[in-house]
Amino acid sequence: MSLTKVYSFETNDKVSQALGEFIAQASSESIARNGRFTIAFSGGSLPATACKYLRNNQNIDFSKWYVFFADERCVKLDSHDSNFRLVREELLDYLVQQNRSIPADQVMVINDDLIHEPAKVADDYLVKMQSVFAEANKIRFPEFDLILLGIGPDGHTCSLFPKHPLLEVKNDWVASIDDSPKEPPQRITLTLPVVNHARRVAFVVTGAGKKSTVKAILDEKNTHMPASLVAPIKGDSYWFLDDAAAKGLTENTPTEFKL
Numbered sequence: 001m002s003l004t005k006v007y008s009f010e011t012n013d014k015v016s017q018a019l020g021e022f023i024a025q026a027s028s029e030s031i032a033r034n035g036r037f038t039i040a041f042s043g044g045s046l047p048a049t050a051c052k053y054l055r056n057n058q059n060i061d062f063s064k065w066y067v068f069f070a071d072e073r074c075v076k077l078d079s080h081d082s083n084f085r086l087v088r089e090e091l092l093d094y095l096v097q098q099n100r101s102i103p104a105d106q107v108m109v110i111n112d113d114l115i116h117e118p119a120k121v122a123d124d125y126l127v128k129m130q131s132v133f134a135e136a137n138k139i140r141f142p143e144f145d146l147i148l149l150g151i152g153p154d155g156h157t158c159s160l161f162p163k164h165p166l167l168e169v170k171n172d173w174v175a176s177i178d179d180s181p182k183e184p185p186q187r188i189t190l191t192l193p194v195v196n197h198a199r200r201v202a203f204v205v206t207g208a209g210k211k212s213t214v215k216a217i218l219d220e221k222n223t224h225m226p227a228s229l230v231a232p233i234k235g236d237s238y239w240f241l242d243d244a245a246a247k248g249l250t251e252n253t254p255t256e257f258k259l
């Protein structure tokens with residue numbers, strides 16, 4: 001049975017430190033087991049929190065990393081709205097400076113020539129996923145070593161929004177959306193079954209503004225919130241919170257609280 005482990009820290013900086021260690025450990029275990037580490041990043045506030053300490057961790061073999069995006073906005077890669085741009089600025093550029101780059105062909109970005117046709121962006125991204133998860137013909141879903149997830153105040157995660165038909169997708173690996181309630185409206189996203197086949201998922205949520213959302217998901221199991229539908233079949237779920245985001249949780253939350 002999969003476990004949910006909730007860790008809360010006094011400050012955002014302490015969340016970054018602990019998360020950096022957690023990702024480094026997941027990377028080492030995955031590389032020892034399988035010779036590589038497959039990770040998907042969300043956008044928004046997550047890359048800054050996740051990468052602050054990660055990029056200086058000298059124990060990580062970044063040459064074995066395969067980087068994907070849990071969701072991506074259909075915008076140019078240098079746009080302010082691009083999730084890739086955030087990860088480039090928070091991680092990839094630093095690694096270049098340190099001569100520890102992740103090989104460019106192991107960073108799976110969208111084809112931004114196709115951004116006006118999100119369905120084509122999703123089709124192209126599927127081919128990229130299949131090229132890494134080469135066992136594509138034999139497996140139903142890829143098994144990411146780690147998917148890093150954010151949540152919005154409405155409980156959305158990836159680009160899976162409340163009451164949206166994409167929540168019903170059962171077979172696809174990646175899907176497009178034209179009507180995201182949050183700007184920009186055109187995006188692609190990993191689907192719920194892919195998220196739920198990951199070996200580990202880690203939610204990263206900070207700030208008092210997300211307190212009631214965290215409580216609704218973890219304490220109240222509010223299934224109108226897409227993040228509540230994340231339940232890895234074989235892997236575990238981890239929540240990295242700061243105390244401000246964790247404040248609404250009660251002793252009823254069925255989880256571990258400290259690292």
Ligand SMILES: O=C1O[C@H](COP(=O)(O)O)[C@@H](O)[C@H](O)[C@H]1O
Pocket residue numbers: 042043044045046070071072073083149150151152153156157158159182
């Ligand atoms: O639009 C998005 O929002 C969520 C949450 O972002 P945050 O800034 O509130 O942390 C993010 O996880 C997702 O990747 C992004 O595309």
